[in-house]
Amino acid sequence: MLIGVPKEIKDNEYRVGLVPSSVQELVHHGHEVVVERGAGIGAGLPDADYLAAGAMLAGTPAEIFATADMIVKVKEPLASERKMLRPGQILFTYLHLAPDPEQTRDLVASGAICIAYETVTSAGGTLPLLTPMSEVAGRLAPQVGAHSLEKAQGGRGVLLGGVPGVPAGEVVILGGGVSGTHAATIAVGMGAKVTVVDRSAEALKRLAAQFGTSISTVFSTRSAIEELVKRADLLIGTVLVPGAAAPKLVSHAMVRTMKPGSVIVDVAIDQGGCVETSKATTHSNPTYVVDGVVHYCVANMPGAVARTSTFALNNVTLPFAVALADKGWRSALAEDQHLRNGLNVMAGKITCAPVAEAQGLPFTDAKAAIGL
Ligand SMILES: NC(=O)c1ccc[n+]([C@@H]2O[C@H](COP(=O)([O-])OP(=O)(O)OC[C@H]3O[C@@H](n4cnc5c(N)ncnc54)[C@H](O)[C@@H]3O)[C@@H](O)[C@H]2O)c1
Numbered sequence: 001m002l003i004g005v006p007k008e009i010k011d012n013e014y015r016v017g018l019v020p021s022s023v024q025e026l027v028h029h030g031h032e033v034v035v036e037r038g039a040g041i042g043a044g045l046p047d048a049d050y051l052a053a054g055a056m057l058a059g060t061p062a063e064i065f066a067t068a069d070m071i072v073k074v075k076e077p078l079a080s081e082r083k084m085l086r087p088g089q090i091l092f093t094y095l096h097l098a099p100d101p102e103q104t105r106d107l108v109a110s111g112a113i114c115i116a117y118e119t120v121t122s123a124g125g126t127l128p129l130l131t132p133m134s135e136v137a138g139r140l141a142p143q144v145g146a147h148s149l150e151k152a153q154g155g156r157g158v159l160l161g162g163v164p165g166v167p168a169g170e171v172v173i174l175g176g177g178v179s180g181t182h183a184a185t186i187a188v189g190m191g192a193k194v195t196v197v198d199r200s201a202e203a204l205k206r207l208a209a210q211f212g213t214s215i216s217t218v219f220s221t222r223s224a225i226e227e228l229v230k231r232a233d234l235l236i237g238t239v240l241v242p243g244a245a246a247p248k249l250v251s252h253a254m255v256r257t258m259k260p261g262s263v264i265v266d267v268a269i270d271q272g273g274c275v276e277t278s279k280a281t282t283h284s285n286p287t288y289v290v291d292g293v294v295h296y297c298v299a300n301m302p303g304a305v306a307r308t309s310t311f312a313l314n315n316v317t318l319p320f321a322v323a324l325a326d327k328g329w330r331s332a333l334a335e336d337q338h339l340r341n342g343l344n345v346m347a348g349k350i351t352c353a354p355v356a357e358a359q360g361l362p363f364t365d366a367k368a369a370i371g372l
Contacts, residue, residue, distance in 0.1 A: 001325040002032045004068025006061040007039040010075045012283055014042025014306035015313065017072035017093065020053035022318045027054035031325045034058050034068060043310040065089075070329075072321055074313065076103055087111030087347065090329050092321060094118055097344055098358040107345040113329050117317060119352055120342035129320075129342075131178055132312035137301040138182030138238060141265045142171065142190055144301075145234040148263040148287055148294045155294055156261030158233045161191030168193045172232040174225070174249055174274055175239035176203045176217070179267050181210070183236050188214050195228055220249070229254045237266040237274040245272040252276045252290075260292040269297040333370050340366050 003026055005017045016039045018026070023033045033055045037047055047057055058064050065071065065084030073093035077085065082103065085091060088111065095116035097104045107114045117129035142160065149155035149169065162168035171187040173180045176198035187194045188211065198204050199220035207217050218224050229235060229250055235258070239246055246268040255264070255277050266278040273279070277290040280299045287296045302309035320339055323332045333340045344352040349364040356363035 001069045001328075002034065002067055003070045003072060003321070003325060004058075004064035005033065005035040005039055005055075005072055006064050006081065007036040008042075008074055009061075009078055009081070012300075012303055013075050014303065015074040015310045016040045016043050016045060017074055018318075018321070019043075019045060019310060019314045020049040020055070022314045022321070023050060023055045024053040025318060026322060026325055029322060029326055032056065034064055036061055036064055040310075043307045045307075045310075070321070070324060072317070074310075076100070077107075079106065082106040082110060085110035085112040088113065090115065090324060092117070092317070092324065095344055097352065097355045101359050104345070104350070104355060104359055104361070108348050108350065111347050112345070113343070113347065114345040115320075115324075115329075115333075115339070115342040116344045116352070117313075117342065119344060120320065121338045123338070129313075129316050132316055133302045133309065134178040134238075135182045136305060136309050136312060137267050138179035139186050140301050140304060141179070141183040141236045141238070141267055142187040142192070142234070144286070144296050144298075144304075145171070145236060145263050145265045146190065148265070148296050149233060149261070153287070153294065154261065154289055155263055156233060156259060158261075160187065160234065169233035170231050171195070171234045171236065172228045173197065173236045173238060174220075175237065175268070176200075176207045177238065177240060179238035179240075180236070181207065183238060183267070184211060184215055187234075187236075192234070197225060197228065225249055226254055226257075230257045230259075232258065233262050235262070235264045235275075237264065237268045237278070239268055239274045240271060246274040248274060248276050250275040255293055256291050258291075258293045261294070263294045263296065265296045267301065270299045273297060330370055333366070334372055340370075343369070346370065 035050045035055045070090035091114045122128045151157040158169045160169040171192040173196045176196040194215040197218045204217045266273045268274045278297045281297045343366045346369040350356040351366040
């Protein structure tokens with residue numbers, strides 16, 4: 001199979017679909033890989049590394065889309081890329097189609113086989129191609145929060161780890177799932193006093209078993225959150241109700257009770273945020289202040305660490321890319337129900353129920369669509 005890796009063209013997107021070691025793996029399996037010149041530069045991966053791994057280089061995305069059997073990307077294809085997709089071509093990338101009718105229409109019209117990272121499942125019921133980005137965002141949250149607490153950033157001037165004779169800063173994490181657990185790991189490592197709030201008894205048990213007495217776990221009630229928010233130097237929001245907008249656990253009135261210069265990092269902003277005063281920001285202008293509280297609400301936090309994020313993503317996508325290349329899409333999708341759950345659009349048919357439902361379009365079962 002000929003696998004194509006175009007350079008990402010979305011604003012401020014520096015990740016790349018395949019790293020050189022992934023290319024080498026695919027070449028080892030007897031496939032050919034064509035990478036757009038400069039595609040990996042933003043993640044610190046020069047063209048020479050791709051050549052050494054056995055890739056061919058292309059000067060334009062058009063050359064790649066015109067020839068590749070499978071396109072491996074990171075972000076959803078933009079309009080100019082969608083025009084170049086061909087019937088029968090495999091597209092393997094994040095799509096996030098439900099809220100995006102234009103992209104859905106174009107992918108249906110393309111006749112391509114579009115497999116979305118974010119709906120691929122695992123035997124444990126998780127979304128394994130989404131998890132690494134939650135891990136990255138969770139681990140970044142205390143780092144950006146600590147920076148925002150610095151005086152020059154408008155913060156309270158508190159060092160999260162404290163120093164001998166001066167108490168550590170207080171970090172309150174709302175949501176103890178993937179992101180929240182990774183945020184706790186870093187915050188504990190920084191020496192902060194950490195409290196994690198969750199409504200799931202299972203999550204609280206798991207956190208207590210993992211962290212012992214180095215964090216406090218609290219069951220999520222409005223009164224508990226009210227008290228914790230007042231004390232927090234850094235409040236990190238990582239709650240998720242799958243498929244729904246994030247619950248607004250922190251009201252504007254609660255934000256007013258926070259200490260001047262304290263910081264909110266609302267990781268859940270991509271689902272609308274769990275703080276009433278949160279609104280999405282970008283890496284070029286990441287923070288703003290409401291009632292003296294610094295808010296950091298960047299919707300694509302992993303983009304800040306494009307290199308780490310690219311490798312983390314490749315670790316989970318590569319086995320599926322290899323299966324698709326080795327077996328062809330029909331057998332790969334037929335044999336693996338979890339990969340099949342990633343199939344969103346198949347030769348003009350929408351095969352992901354929530355996407356069809358969100359847009360009032362006809363739904364075709366993925367099995368039927370591939371002729372099983
Ligand atoms: N901003 C970014 O760049 C970025 C990057 C990756 C992920 N995210 C977002 O981070 C959020 C968290 O993702 P995740 O993978 O950690 O999710 P997850 O499902 O692993 O964890 C969410 C946790 O929230 C808890 N929760 C739900 N409702 C709650 C409530 N009312 N009170 C307390 N806890 C509650 C759940 O029990 C669960 O433990 C998602 O919105 C995800 O999209 C953002």
